Amino acid sequence: MPSYRTILTVTDLLPGRGPQDVETAARTAVTASTTLEAFQIDVVRGRPRVTVRFTGADDADARAVHGRIIAGVREAAVVPQQVLAKVVGGRSAPVALDA
Template structure:
């Protein structure tokens, strides 16, 4: 199965939500349709960024990329319920490199 990752900047928490709710929501949203391989939180240039690594069912190359883009969009929409967000990016693992989808 092809491996993808989505990164999303987190710019703040919505009232009433704990910091853990961000990653919990991210994993739940992507995990509802795909196998989540890993997740992590990084601080890049002073801005928190979550990364969710996931796999999509093997099919045709463009279809796999579309599934990954849809998963990333769902990630952003779900996380936006508990936090304010910034830049969203989606990548595909290919020949040992992460390529933008």
């Protein structure tokens, strides 16, 4: 089963929300049809970045998971940038979101 990454830049937490809400939202968006492989929060160029690595049956399945992750995290924080990528040979290859 292919592996994918959702990479989100998070700027501000919404009122009453904390970092744990961002993590919970990102982790719970990965459902029974997929497997959470890794979860990571980094600071890149002074901005928090959330990376969720998961398996998916295909690109369409990955797009659905990506959408759920974004929707969930946006309930806790502002997400100005997002990328969905397929992991190919250990590297990220962007996946078109409009297919």
